[in-house]
Amino acid sequence: MIQIKREKRELTQIQRIEEMRPPGGIGHIAVMCNERVIEVKWVRDRRAKEQHSCENQPCCRFHAIFAAPDYMHIAIIHDWLTGMRGGEKVLEALLEIFPEATIYTLLHEQGKVSGLIESHKIVTSWLNRVPGVHRHYRNLLPLFPSAIASFDLSNFELVISSSHAVAKGVRAPSAIHVCYCHTPMRYVWDAEEDYSFNPLRRLAMRAIRPRLQRWDCEAAIRVDHFIANSRFVRERIRSYYGRDAEVIPPPVETTFFSPSAIEREDFYLAAGALVPYKRLDLIVEAFKRLDRRLVIAGGGSELDRLRKTATRKIDILGWVTDDTLRHLYRTAKALVIAAREDFGIVTVEAQACGCPVIAFGAGGSSEIVQDGINGILFAEQHADDIVRAVRRFELMAWPAAQVRSQVEAFSREAFQTKIRKFIANRTGITMESRNTALQPA
Numbered sequence: 001m002i003q004i005k006r007e008k009r010e011l012t013q014i015q016r017i018e019e020m021r022p023p024g025g026i027g028h029i030a031v032m033c034n035e036r037v038i039e040v041k042w043v044r045d046r047r048a049k050e051q052h053s054c055e056n057q058p059c060c061r062f063h064a065i066f067a068a069p070d071y072m073h074i075a076i077i078h079d080w081l082t083g084m085r086g087g088e089k090v091l092e093a094l095l096e097i098f099p100e101a102t103i104y105t106l107l108h109e110q111g112k113v114s115g116l117i118e119s120h121k122i123v124t125s126w127l128n129r130v131p132g133v134h135r136h137y138r139n140l141l142p143l144f145p146s147a148i149a150s151f152d153l154s155n156f157e158l159v160i161s162s163s164h165a166v167a168k169g170v171r172a173p174s175a176i177h178v179c180y181c182h183t184p185m186r187y188v189w190d191a192e193e194d195y196s197f198n199p200l201r202r203l204a205m206r207a208i209r210p211r212l213q214r215w216d217c218e219a220a221i222r223v224d225h226f227i228a229n230s231r232f233v234r235e236r237i238r239s240y241y242g243r244d245a246e247v248i249p250p251p252v253e254t255t256f257f258s259p260s261a262i263e264r265e266d267f268y269l270a271a272g273a274l275v276p277y278k279r280l281d282l283i284v285e286a287f288k289r290l291d292r293r294l295v296i297a298g299g300g301s302e303l304d305r306l307r308k309t310a311t312r313k314i315d316i317l318g319w320v321t322d323d324t325l326r327h328l329y330r331t332a333k334a335l336v337i338a339a340r341e342d343f344g345i346v347t348v349e350a351q352a353c354g355c356p357v358i359a360f361g362a363g364g365s366s367e368i369v370q371d372g373i374n375g376i377l378f379a380e381q382h383a384d385d386i387v388r389a390v391r392r393f394e395l396m397a398w399p400a401a402q403v404r405s406q407v408e409a410f411s412r413e414a415f416q417t418k419i420r421k422f423i424a425n426r427t428g429i430t431m432e433s434r435n436t437a438l439q440p441a
Contacts, residue, residue, distance in 0.1 A: 072429070074098050075153055077161040077170050080107040081122070082134060083299075083319075084114060085273055086250060086345040087182055090229075091162050092116050093251040093412050094180070097419060098160070104151050104170070106144060109134045125150055138301075139201075141187060142208050145169055145215045158429060161223070164342075169219030176427045179223040180248075183233050183342040184240045186277065188212040217241060225426045227419075229343045230364040236342075246422060251415035252348040254407050256322070259354035259400040260330045267293040268390070269332035269355070271325060272346045274300035279338035279360075279381060284309055286386035294336075297328055329353035334393055338381060341365050351375070352407040354400025358389050372396070374403045 076098065078091050095101060095116060103122045110118070125147040127133055127140065144166040153159055153172040161167040164182035188209050217240065220226075226245035228234035234245045270283050280302060287294040288311060296306065299319040307316050320328070326349075329335070335350040335357045343364035347357050351374050359365035361377030369375040378389040408414065424430045 072100075072158060073156045074101040074158045074160070075156045075170075075172070075175075076101045076103050077148075077151075077159065077163070077167040078103060078105045079163060079165040079167045080137065081105050081113045081117065082107060082109045082137070083112050086343070087162060087164060088113055088117065089253075089345065090180060090182070090250045090415075093415055094160060094162065094419070095120060097416055101160075104153070106147050106166070107133060107137055123151070141212070145212075145219070158423075158427065166219070168223050169215070171222065176225075176429075177223050178225045178227065178423060178426070180227045180229070181233060181237060181245065182229055182250075184236050185212070185216055188216060189236075189240060225422075227422060230367055232363045232367065233342050248415065248418045248422065249410050250343055250345055251412035252345055252352060252407065252410045254348075254352045254411045257326055257329065257349045257352035259404060262327075262330050264333055265331045267295050267332055268358075269295050269297065269328050269335050269350075270337070271297040271328065271335065271350075274298045274302040274306060276302060277339055278302070280306055281309075282338045282381060282383050282386060283336050284314060285383040286390070287314060289383065289387055290390055292390070295328060295332070297325060325349070326353060329355045334358050334375070334390075334398075336386065336390075337365055338386060339363075340381070344368060347375075348407055348410045351403050354398075354403050356393070356398045356403050358386070358393055370406075374405065 076091065076094055078087070081088070081103075091103075092114060095103075101120065103117070103120050104124075105122060106125045107128050108122050108124045127137070127143060127147045130140070133140065148166045148169045149171055151170055153170060154174060156172060156175045159170065159172040159175045159177045161170060161177065161179045162182070163179055165185050165187070168177075168179040168181065170177070187205070220237075220241035220243060223243070226237055226241075226243050227248050228237055228245040229248070229250050231247055234247050237243055237245045268287065270280060272278060274280060274296070280296065283294065283296075284306065291313065293313045294315070296314070296316045297318075297320045303316070303318060310316050317324075329350045330353045332350075332355055335346065335355055337344065337347060337357060337359040340360060340363040341347070344359070347359065347365060347368050350357055351368070357365070357369050357375035359369050359375060359377055360381055361369075361371075361379055366377065369377055371377045376389045376393045378385040420430075
């Protein structure tokens, strides 16, 4: 009975303190001594509860109460907004969870991203004012760390970075920082050669690589909680940063990407960003040997080079709309992937349309493609292996329902549910407690 009364008295005192919460305050730290509150400190930083110590222990007890303010300031950091790829689909899904968020990004090329993204407040770095930067921004990699650190995020309580390069390097001292990591920066870790076919660029990359690696590791320290998009990326995070991560696969529009009654045609498909690490050169070489029709949909730095090597049975379309891409998934015999993917959104999109996938059996593809069920895996990044995989594929039947059987695990709804749960568990912020009071006064 005495214990119950004591707890009630403490609760009453803490409730009174909560009523005095100033605007923007996240919560308070209260020290209880002899059943009385002897110290109260209003804080904006939830991590303050880990920094508090009381000299009067054990007679004193420590209480940390953190409540979502009427309007929580949330920032979402994205590397750059220059096109709609897998990372931008993740950004869209995050914006649906946090419709009040402000977007911070190094670069923003207007009209290159979706209306959903464009409808939000977008803050760019000083790099965005450099003449011609949207055409040559990849050559400015050494400037990215200072540009991302230039953002003032002191008024935000929650920061979410969607990072495959430098977004996780923002400084947000009073906020909880959750990083959705698409991959540790490929440019400076294990795939730098894939981005550096130009000899001068390769030489420059070797010179700056150690400094960028040091910066990347220092930037990872600023993250409170990591999310990886695949088990493969989780291992990369552990290897390079010494940090653990929870795996939440990125969202795929499994309702939009769906099978149809259209008959499949006699061609194979390669789709996505046309950049060196995707190894489209191996796919082209393999299909020249096979004398099969190949359609390549996508854009990027390799587009012109691939067009020069195309033959009458290799069609290179460039970037296509989502409607066109869906039609290609629905009519192609199979999607072919030669890259060591971090995850591989196009893999799931194709499977959602009932299109089997022939993929290099490493990285994220090995977590999505079940050999003989929804696709074929080959062991080596070599044209010979692709040739053998295609011939093996053609000996088997591929019912659309069988190919699509696991894709709902990658739906947008599944992604958003997992993100909400992760943030609630790790930060104490629940969407349900805030959705009715999100708009500023």
